[in-house]
Amino acid sequence: MTDIYLDNNATTKVDPAVVDVMIPYFLEQYGNPSSIHKFADGVARGLKQARQQVQALIGCEHDSEIIFTSCGTESNSTAILSAIKAQPNKKEIITTMVEHPAILSLCDYLEKEGYTIHRMPVDKAGRLNLESYKRLLSDQVAIVSVMWANNETGTIFPVAEMAEMANAAGVMFHTDAVQAVGKIPMMLQDTKIDMLSLSGHKLHAPKGIGVLYLRRGTRYRPLLRGGHQERGRRAGTENSASIVGLGKACELALEYIEYENTKVKAMRDRLEQGITEQIGHCFVTGDMYNRLPNTTDIAFEYIEGESILMLLNKYGIAASSGSACTSGSLEPSHVMRAMDIPYTAAHGTIRFSFSRYNSMAEVDKVLEVMPGIVATLRKLSPYWDGNGPVADPEKAFAPTYA
Amino acid sequence: MWDYSDKVKEHFFNPKNAGAVVDANATGEVGSISCGDALRLTLKVDDESEIILEAGFQTFGCGSAIASSSVLTEIIKGMTLDDALKVTNQDIADQLEGLPPEKMHCSVMGREALQAAIANYRGEEWKDDHEEGALICKCFAIDAVMIEEMVWANKLRTVEDVTNFTKAGGGCAACHEDIEAILEKVLAEKGEKFDPTAAPVAAPEKVAAVKAPMTNLQRIKKIEEVLESLRPALMADGGDVELVEVIGNTAYVNMTGACNGCQMAAMTIAGIQQRLMEVMGEFIKVVPASEMAKLVNIEVA
Numbered sequence: 001m002t003d004i005y006l007d008n009n010a011t012t013k014v015d016p017a018v019v020d021v022m023i024p025y026f027l028e029q030y031g032n033p034s035s036i037h038k039f040a041d042g043v044a045r046g047l048k049q050a051r052q053q054v055q056a057l058i059g060c061e062h063d064s065e066i067i068f069t070s071c072g073t074e075s076n077s078t079a080i081l082s083a084i085k086a087q088p089n090k091k092e093i094i095t096t097m098v099e100h101p102a103i104l105s106l107c108d109y110l111e112k113e114g115y116t117i118h119r120m121p122v123d124k125a126g127r128l129n130l131e132s133y134k135r136l137l138s139d140q141v142a143i144v145s146v147m148w149a150n151n152e153t154g155t156i157f158p159v160a161e162m163a164e165m166a167n168a169a170g171v172m173f174h175t176d177a178v179q180a181v182g183k184i185p186m187m188l189q190d191t192k193i194d195m196l197s198l199s200g201h202k203l204h205a206p207k208g209i210g211v212l213y214l215r216r217g218t219r220y221r222p223l224l225r226g227g228h229q230e231r232g233r234r235a236g237t238e239n240s241a242s243i244v245g246l247g248k249a250c251e252l253a254l255e256y257i258e259y260e261n262t263k264v265k266a267m268r269d270r271l272e273q274g275i276t277e278q279i280g281h282c283f284v285t286g287d288m289y290n291r292l293p294n295t296t297d298i299a300f301e302y303i304e305g306e307s308i309l310m311l312l313n314k315y316g317i318a319a320s321s322g323s324a325c326t327s328g329s330l331e332p333s334h335v336m337r338a339m340d341i342p343y344t345a346a347h348g349t350i351r352f353s354f355s356r357y358n359s360m361a362e363v364d365k366v367l368e369v370m371p372g373i374v375a376t377l378r379k380l381s382p383y384w385d386g387n388g389p390v391a392d393p394e395k396a397f398a399p400t401y402a
Numbered sequence: 403m404w405d406y407s408d409k410v411k412e413h414f415f416n417p418k419n420a421g422a423v424v425d426a427n428a429t430g431e432v433g434s435i436s437c438g439d440a441l442r443l444t445l446k447v448d449d450e451s452e453i454i455l456e457a458g459f460q461t462f463g464c465g466s467a468i469a470s471s472s473v474l475t476e477i478i479k480g481m482t483l484d485d486a487l488k489v490t491n492q493d494i495a496d497q498l499e500g501l502p503p504e505k506m507h508c509s510v511m512g513r514e515a516l517q518a519a520i521a522n523y524r525g526e527e528w529k530d531d532h533e534e535g536a537l538i539c540k541c542f543a544i545d546a547v548m549i550e551e552m553v554w555a556n557k558l559r560t561v562e563d564v565t566n567f568t569k570a571g572g573g574c575a576a577c578h579e580d581i582e583a584i585l586e587k588v589l590a591e592k593g594e595k596f597d598p599t600a601a602p603v604a605a606p607e608k609v610a611a612v613k614a615p616m617t618n619l620q621r622i623k624k625i626e627e628v629l630e631s632l633r634p635a636l637m638a639d640g641g642d643v644e645l646v647e648v649i650g651n652t653a654y655v656n657m658t659g660a661c662n663g664c665q666m667a668a669m670t671i672a673g674i675q676q677r678l679m680e681v682m683g684e685f686i687k688v689v690p691a692s693e694m695a696k697l698v699n700i701e702v703a
Contacts, residue, residue, distance in 0.1 A: 304438055304439075304462055304463050304464050305464075306464035306465055307414070307463070307464055307465055307468060310411075310465045311415075314415070323464065324437055324438040325438055325464030325465075325466075325467075329536065343438070344435060344462075347435075347438035347462075379420065380417065380421075380460060380468060381460060381462050382431070382440060382441070382442040382460035382461070382462055383462060397431060399432045399433040399434070399435070399440045
């Protein structure tokens with residue numbers, strides 16, 4: 001049986017067409033784009049084309065608003081640190097409790113440096129309260145940073161609306177859109193979003209390439225100073241092969257965006273429906289009605305996610321989990337905790353994330369093995385008794401130092 | 403994915419003694435549902451001989467938690483309760499051919515469930531004596547709670563102090579920022595301020611550094627002295643070290659007790675070498691004595 005990859009929110013396969021356009025930049029056009037000779041004379045053109053391909057996918061007004069970086073994390077750090085350096089008098093940052101660590105760790109660090117961090121909570125379906133958001137906006141806030149779509153649940157935040165509100169209050173708005181770009185259509189020029197991060201490897205480009213979109217006129221301070229690359233806004237020799245690859249990947253993503261929202265979504269829906277129908281005591285987390293088309297995150301109660309993944313792996317199926325064990329931490333995923341998912345379910349969450357490379361046959365294969373996997377582990381669980389959870393599970397099994 | 407040994411995988415995919423023992427007369431329940439690991443161990447103990455006739459486990463947890471539970475039941479079946487109490491978490495990890503440092507706590511949970519079950523059989527109350535914190539030092543598997551306690555108990559002030567007392571930070575050094583954060587926090591609670599340049603508190607029997615070149619005899623004596631100073635830390639983990647031979651700048655040592663066969667042995671040897679070099683001010687290579695035979699043979703040949 002061939003392996004089934006359902007972990008596309010973690011990273012994606014590089015599209016063969018992307019690899020093809022990259023190879024000449026390793027073997028022929030390997031000159032430094034700043035050089036004046038024939039090894040470099042095609043590179044500048046390649047970079048320009050890539051910039052336009054990215055521009056087309058995110059719908060921004062100018063291609064000079066695209067800054068190539070090394071990854072989504074660099075784009076995020078650049079955005080937030082730029083905002084606080086450009087506005088040294090503003091000492092507050094607004095974000096959410098469910099951001100990626102690329103934002104949260106940086107905010108934790110800035111908190112130690114004296115910044116006030118407002119981490120907005122979410123409800124049980126992972127949604128924000130825009131009323132309380134509005135109350136937080138003030139002239140003390142340097143930047144709002146809110147993810148476009150959540151990496152674990154796929155829940156989409158109303159970033160366009162939130163950017164309008166920030167703009168009205170005179171506050172800069174950044175969105176970490178690494179999960180959203182290429183999966184849902186966007187037209188940045190019609191929004192008030194000032195900065196946006198995207199990452200190549202989430203959309204079938206290689207790892208190690210990212211973009212910071214910077215709206216023209218947004219006050220900006222570079223993170224990396226040095227040469228004149230990226231108009232002095234991100235020094236460092238251009239990663240030309242990867243930039244060109246990212247351009248191609250963006251072109252393909254735009255081409256497939258309807259497929260993503262119809263065919264890919266249909267696979268996701270079938271898997272989700274099949275699992276929740278066949279298996280008791282499991283539920284979908286996040287905002288069911290406002291989600292990325294490719295993501296489903298399902299909590300299997302009374303069992304632990306890493307065990308599920310190990311058994312899935314035995315069948316050649318790749319997914320990921322929000323359990324503590326998979327990351328070696330002491331708490332299950334902060335996203336699950338923020339949604340107030342009970343521990344007995346949070347540790348058993350499995351995220352299946354699709355791409356255009358998946359098929360319905362693969363969905364059927366997962367549906368075939370999943371009930372058995374869950375049953376095997378529940379048989380071992382102290383919270384499970386025969387065909388259902390033990391009565392009053394939290395009391396029936398209350399281990400010491402719980 | 404974790405780099406689990408084949409033994410861990412074997413016990414995970416085909417667990418032994420899963421489920422509760424039907425007419426059990428001893429039960430131990432330990433774990434923490436917030437961490438995502440919990441284990442109920444049930445035993446059937448022969449009242450006459452106190453021999454464990456049957457053992458069964460029910461585990462909510464990851465691959466290594468299930469494997470640790472399974473291997474534990476295999477280890478203790480047929481043992482007397484007194485012998486079973488001597489089973490350490492290292493025994494469980496060894497039977498599994500090692501566990502990743504982040505997963506050592508799974509073996510600790512196994513040992514605790516066993517102690518709790520035996521206490522339950524004997525009508526005693528079992529008290530857990532350990533609180534688990536976030537793993538800070540991945541080289542030596544030292545968590546935040548352990549470091550905090552040592553900082554409090556020994557009035558530690560610098561990262562070097564913490565390394566001297568707990569080994570944390572003595573390997574790859576990537577966790578030094580985290581150790582500094584713990585020092586900042588604890589010192590703030592004590593009303594002091596963290597100063598990275600503060601003089602270290604007296605290390606446990608710290609040996610003074612040597613400046614001048616040494617004779618071989620001096621070198622051997624000095625190495626002995628340094629090993630002596632490191633011994634308490636090793637013994638705290640149930641291990642020990644013995645100097646076998648010194649040839650040139652190579653010290654051959656035997657790691658004994660729990661250090662013997664421990665996955666951390668290589669890291670521990672690296673730590674000893676580091677300490678020796680600091681004190682002696684010259685390059686010293688520390689090599690397991692088992693390597694000596696090869697070397698001697700080469701020289702003879």
